[in-house]
Amino acid sequence: MFIAAGIAILLVYALLVYYIGRSLWKWMSPKPARWLKAAYIIILTVVSTSFILGRFFGGVTILSMIGSYWMALFYVLILLLPLTHLLLWVMKLASLHSHRTEKRAGITVLVLSAAIIGFGIYNAYSPVVRSYEVTIPKAADVESLNIVMAADMHFGLLSGAGHAERMVEEMNRLQPDLVLIPGDVIDDDLEAYLDLGMVELLKGIQSKYGVYTSLGNHDRFDGEITELIAALEQSGMQVLYDETAEVQGITIAGRRDKQDAGRAGLSQILSGRDLTAPVLLLDHQPNALDEAQEAGTDLVVSGHTHNGQVFPGNLITGALFENDWGYLQKGSMHSIVTSGYGFWGPPIRLGSRSEIVQIEVTFQP
Structure with missing residues (x-):
């Protein structure tokens, strides 16, 4: 039962990482080089598994640090991306949608993510x-x-x-x-x-x-x-x-x-x-x-x-x-x-x- 639950959680996590990765990739410039796509997939895979690997291989401190910041970004993107896609869908229905709109939405998501994470870091390191x-x-x-x-x-x-x-x-x-x-x-x-x-x-x-x-x-x-x-x-x-x-x-x-x-x-x-x-x-x-x-x-x-x-x-x-x-x-x-x-x-x-x-x-x- 415990193993089945663990596998289910990992599958859900993998699907969410895929959703994040695919969303960010779509907002990049059209038809990027094949090598860039391969590098993107490798980097995303390493970063998204770094928290788990860092806990498993306790001596690899760099993995734990990367993984901790990735979890912050993961959390924020899981909140922002569905809202962004909903907004883009509404704009498409209203004939206000374009590739430029998608790119602007992507940039906005990244800027908002950075701002939210910065605010979260301040709350974590500035005790009252x-x-x-x-x-x-x-x-x-x-x-x-x-x-x-x-x-x-x-x-x-x-x-x-x-x-x-x-x-x-x-x-x-x-x-x-x-x-x-x-x-x-x-x-x-x-x-x-x-x-x-x-x-x-x-x-x-x-x-x-x-x-x-x-x-x-x-x-x-x-x-x-x-x-x-x-x-x-x-x-x-x-x-x-x-x-x-x-x-x-x-x-x-x-x-x-x-x-x-x-x-x-x-x-x-x-x-x-x-x-x-x-x-x-x-x-x-x-x-x-x-x-x-x-x-x-x-x-x-x-x-x-x-x-x-x-x-x-x-x-x-x-x-x-x-x-x-x-x-x-x-x-x-x-x-x-x-x-x-x-x-x-x-x-x-x-x-x-x-x-x-x-x-x-x-x-x-």
């Missing part, structure tokens, strides 16, 4: 700070906490050292008491994380009570999970892998990702902890809010959804998750889901924005 205020009716050893939270950095080839350095600078500017990172720190490739010097960069985060992280579905690679945890802890983070810690009379719990077969129940993780004190939870995917509420969690922070990353992805995440982005209160429990600091696949965001979250928590027993 979103602020929330939360009151927890429990006593702690402090009256309030300034929490800074980020997730889904996907640090690697495209979400690289410059993006990481900016995150550290922005976090430090917010003067956090506590930093929470609920997963997807790396992008399936620990080697890239290490080679780019992320360990030393992330050590620069300045937080009064420390940096705590849980793992996400992309915090995986070919080696042992202990290698990843060691690398993150060398980066100045304390990884909570179905574990808890205590800070100023506050319990901080971190769960394994939903896709981890060994994930423990939350009540088991919190066993032995004082639930009359505040409980903060890091859970990468926001799909266990009922369990978190029943277990006595006061604030759960999550990521994973990217707020869809590109429209209409946000409509899909909104249908899949009770809280796919932003703030939700369930009884006395607060859920905050970030759209993420990085991106996955195409380095663009359309209909969403890269962000860092600041949460002002007040404890009022």
Whole structure:
């Protein structure tokens, strides 16, 4: 069943690539040289398969980079081309159609594609700070906490050292008491994380009570999970892998990702902890809010959804998750889901924005 679904997806993708390739070719000058057509087919084939090949052959970084930008172009063209063909068809019915009109339409599509991708890249690499205020009716050893939270950095080839350095600078500017990172720190490739010097960069985060992280579905690679945890802890983070810690009379719990077969129940993780004190939870995917509420969690922070990353992805995440982005209160429990600091696949965001979250928590027993 899984193989059949995979083949079906590849066939649909191949047909869409053919549609894009044929559309762009028709808008070129009439009767181009045969060698040019052959070169065009070869280039399109290599580029359109580069993302898949780059993931399959992990060491070939150039394929991954080409593939990521191709996916951005692919997405935009799949939106623009049907609209353009519909417009050309209407113009043909109105006897306003000509070869020159088609060429102008092709140029317009390419210019619009470049503009949209440029805007998407800006949204992906220019984070904003979103602020929330939360009151927890429990006593702690402090009256309030300034929490800074980020997730889904996907640090690697495209979400690289410059993006990481900016995150550290922005976090430090917010003067956090506590930093929470609920997963997807790396992008399936620990080697890239290490080679780019992320360990030393992330050590620069300045937080009064420390940096705590849980793992996400992309915090995986070919080696042992202990290698990843060691690398993150060398980066100045304390990884909570179905574990808890205590800070100023506050319990901080971190769960394994939903896709981890060994994930423990939350009540088991919190066993032995004082639930009359505040409980903060890091859970990468926001799909266990009922369990978190029943277990006595006061604030759960999550990521994973990217707020869809590109429209209409946000409509899909909104249908899949009770809280796919932003703030939700369930009884006395607060859920905050970030759209993420990085991106996955195409380095663009359309209909969403890269962000860092600041949460002002007040404890009022």
